[in-house]
Amino acid sequence: MSNFTAKPLPSFIENKLETYLEKHIYSRNNGKHIVQGLQPSDDSIVLRSNDYLAICNHDYIKARQINALSNATREPIMSAVFQSQTVDESSFEQKFADFLGFDHCIITQSGWAANVGLLQTIADQDTHVYIDFFAHMSLWHGAQNAGSKIHPFLHNKPKNLLKQVKKYGPGIVVIDSVYSTHGTVAPLKEFVEVANEQGCAIIVDESHSIGTHGPDGAGLLSELGLTDKVDFVTTSLAKTFSYRAGAILCHHKVHECLPFISLPAIFSSGIIPYEMEALKATLELIKKSDHRREDLFNKSHKLISGLKSLDIRTDSNSQIVAIETGTEENTERVRDFFEFNGIFGAVFCSPATPKNKSVIRLSVNSEVSDAQLDKVLTVCSLAKEQGLLS
Structure with missing residues (x-):
């Protein structure tokens, strides 16, 4: 323990913390x-x-990362804004995009950063965001940060979504493929049908289905043949990939705009090249699993x-x-x-x-x-x- 004497906190902070401790910890x-x-x-x-x-402790992944670390030179520790947006065919980003059937992949610091950053980029105060009640908190936070008009719908109920969209108009539909708290699986075909028929964009968070579902682990959308019918896929790579990173799969101009609009992208350091090598090795292993x-x-x-x-x-x-x-x-x-x-x-x-x-x-x-x-x-x-x- 330190011998330093801490400056007393202002009473409004002290009271808030003490109330939480009494209710959730001391009791x-x-x-x-x-x-x-x-x-x-x-x-x-x-x-x-x-x-x-x-x-996560597979010898093949560890060997690849050790080799990448051994051969690393001075790595760029800086915001992704200043890193090259150009990727080649051997990069993890391009391999992952090809694996999931998208033109582009943007690697982020976490799944949270992926969801918040994407919604900050594509939504604003005039955007209707239709979100499943049990969607991951990062998706809610992204819609809130964008100042969007948020309309929750009943969990896994496409008819309730349709009712909301008909009332408020086209917007962005936000769902998970597999829900992290209860393990329920979204009726993706029905949700995609509602979104497309009503002129909505759709985001599917596949954090808990990429690697576990679909051909070679390419996810539920791939398994159901729906990849070309959705606009965006996000994922945390801290699930089946067992690493601290996230990803946004997209088409068109989003990959050009997001690094300069998303606050998590602007104000956080990007992923280091030797970390990409571990992700690439993990992807190879997942395909063979x-x-x-x-x-x-x-x-x-x-x-x-x-x-x-x-x-x-x-x-x-x-x-x-x-x-x-x-x-x-x-x-x-x-x-x-x-x-x-x-x-x-x-x-x-x-x-x-x-x-x-x-x-x-x-x-x-x-x-x-x-x-x-x-x-x-x-x-x-x-x-x-x-x-x-x-």
Whole structure:
């Protein structure tokens, strides 16, 4: 601990922080935020990671990045504004754009930066933005930053979207392909049809489907033959790609304008060249991972069907399996019960979920064993017997 004496904060800041601490941390049984429980042991079953294909420590990726680091010269640490916008066929950007069926790919610092920056670029105060109620918070934040007219629609309800568009007029439709909190999958064909028939642009965030779905992992849009019917795809590369970056897939003039309009692009340093080499190696590996994708979906199906057989509610139909736990008080009890029995999921509560509708998210990966999934289901069954799950 430092011996320095800190300057007292102004009372309005101190009061805000103290109110939060009293409500969300000091009141907990362990004196921590609800998302923080026990530390996993070596034999715990940890289902928190978005590394769905279990490739983040793959020798091929590590070797490629080590080689790139060894051969690196002085790397440009500066805003992407000052970096060349020209890419060649061997670049990760062009390979990723070709992989997903777009003309251009813009690499960003994160999925958050991709979504916020794209909406800042294409929307303004006169733009209607139609957004799924459960769309990622970065998409909401981007629309808010653009000052747009935001119209939420019911989760995964194309008819409700159509009703809104007919009332307010053409705009930008914003959805996820696979929703990060509950693991639900969007009815993409229906949403794309509404958007195109009503003269809307459409953004699909494929963060949780690129790498896991579609031919060679090219995503749900590719699997459904819809790529040429959407305007923009965004993705976080911190999911299946297991790296800290994001991407915007686009056509036309957006790639020329965005680096000079998007505030995250202007006021953040760009991705370093040796980092691109790791992404390129990961893309090559993902394309060759059909066996991992098959294992992932078989194991996801096993967990989902097992929960349903126990009459435990989950709306998931993907590798993200969310168990509804209700209030934060009950969620804390479920978390403690799971962790005491060696099961570690991720707690999602407000603001990631509506108040009193918390979930514990279990993220399946291709390397989790059948025996481990059997244990998860046994623990869930015991939790239900004790009245912790409904």
